[in-house]
Amino acid sequence: MAGIYLHIPFCKQKCHYCNFYSVASEKNKVSLLDALTIEVDLQESYLGNEIVETIYFGGGTPSLLSANEINHLFHKLQANFTISKNVEVTFEANPDDLTKSYLYSLKKTPVNRLSIGVQSFFNNDLKYLNRVHSADQAYNSIKEAQHAGFQNLSIDLIYGIPTLSEINWQKKLEVFFSLNLPHLSAYALTVEPKTALDVLIRNNKTNPVQENKVADHFQILLDQMSTNNYLHYEISNFCKENFYSKHNKSYWFGGKYLGLGPSSHSFDSDTRQWNVSNINKYINEINNGHIPAEIEILSLDQKYNEYILTSLRTIWGTDENYIQEKFGNQYNLHFKKYVKRFIDDKKISIKNGKYCLTDSGKIFADGISSDLFV
Ligand code: SF4
Known part of the structure; x- marks a missing residue:
């Protein structure tokens, strides 16, 4: 059993807390997609004879891809790997991209699990985080995704935000419960070094994150999720029965995976390798038939x-x-x-x-x- 991860390294704007590799420009999208398909050829033997049970489009912002682009990438994977007929195909999306027409076109692709980066149902939190979408867009995108027929649906929420009171964290969770979703990923806001949030806090331009607030919010999260019968299957993840992320479970238990795209990581049981975190270098190297990765043999x-x-x-x-x-x-x-x-x-x-x-x-x-x- 193996997984494939595709990193789509484009965003409309950078969120202040984010330390994933992505750029706020879609300038190189076409060349990047071409390079991804070449990397699929270069890496076709990486997973040996393993059957691919999970595919994950992450980022960055995969929802900046059109349905045609998603289908093209999927067909390329199908041509080079043995893909299970029950493959879980997860797709990360941002609420502002999930219009009705986009969702209906997405439903016609092999994507069968949607993970929406909601983060909050309150505009002051979204502003603090520098998210590009509004609270209304967040809510409406979930409703539209449900109308389009996505049942295996997850959202991300962030707690411990200085603008988020205990009462509002409870309200945020109540909105989640009212939507009857089968999966939640809830993350504590962390200040990663050299992010915009780190710089703003160090220059006293925004409020710092308080550890005791994070701990209080975590306790509320545990209580509320348990009361509402969600399984706490991993520190940051909760689900209704059988709706856990197969892709992430495979990561946690040592399954092989191939990462494609800049900054993506791969693991073959004995070594880990990671591609360069630079779009131009990635495209140039791949176009020259070389995978721009560093490799570590694990002890x-x-x-x-x-x-x-x-x-x-x-x-x-x-x-x-x-x-x-x-x-x-x-x-x-x-x-x-x-x-x-x-x-x-x-x-x-x-x-x-x-x-x-x-x-x-x-x-x-x-x-x-x-x-x-x-
Ligand atoms: S949309 Fe996601 S990947 Fe892009 S900047 Fe925000 S958190 Fe980072």
Whole structure:
């Protein structure tokens, strides 16, 4: 089982918190799409004989692609890889692109899972984040997507925004529940170094993010999602039964994946590689028949640490039998020695040899994982 990720590195404008590689211009769109199809040829043996079960259009802003462009890319993948007939095809979209006519054309492509970058239903939050869309556009895009027939529908929301009060975070979640959506990705606002938000905060031009507010919002999120019967299947992700992201689950449990496009990452079980984060360099190198990627061979320590980091964040948990089989006794002893304190503190619970974060442990997920690393 394998996945393919396509990075569409264009945006209408840069959101202040964003540290993904993208540019606020569509100038090179045609050449980039040509280069992507060449990269598909150059990488056709990367996944070996694995069947591709998931395809993910991410960005940037994939919803800047037309239906013809999406179909063209999909057919190119079909020509070079073995694609499962039940393939999950996720497509990230921004609300301002999701007009009725665009959604109906999108419905005729192989896209069968839509992930809408809503972030907030309040204009003051959207302004703080420098999102290009309005609260009304966010709401209407979801309704239109439902009318167009998209059932496997997810939205992203951000909490911990300085403009977002506790009451409004609850209201934001109430809007989500009223829409009867099967999936939510909810992220804490983080200030990544060198983003516009980082610079604005350091120059006292905008309000800083408060850690205690983030923690309070996270607790509200856990309570509300549980009350409304959503499965908290990963720290930032909630779903109704069977609506989890297959693509992300495969990442978390060591599935192979091929990343196409500038800044995309690939993983083949033993090595990780990442393409250059520069559109022009990417296009030039690909046009010369060369993949502009750096490669890292992963050590057993790195593989173990990555397994701990990703598995512990999920409802499926960290499996001690898997550690024993995959990494050996030494790693299993290390894990058991260091996990004990978190079990005693009730931050981690064990069931059938699987270790999962408790609700009180979830807020400390990153710190707990790093204490379990070798
Ligand atoms: S739309 Fe997405 S990728 Fe583009 S700047 Fe905003 S957060 Fe980043």
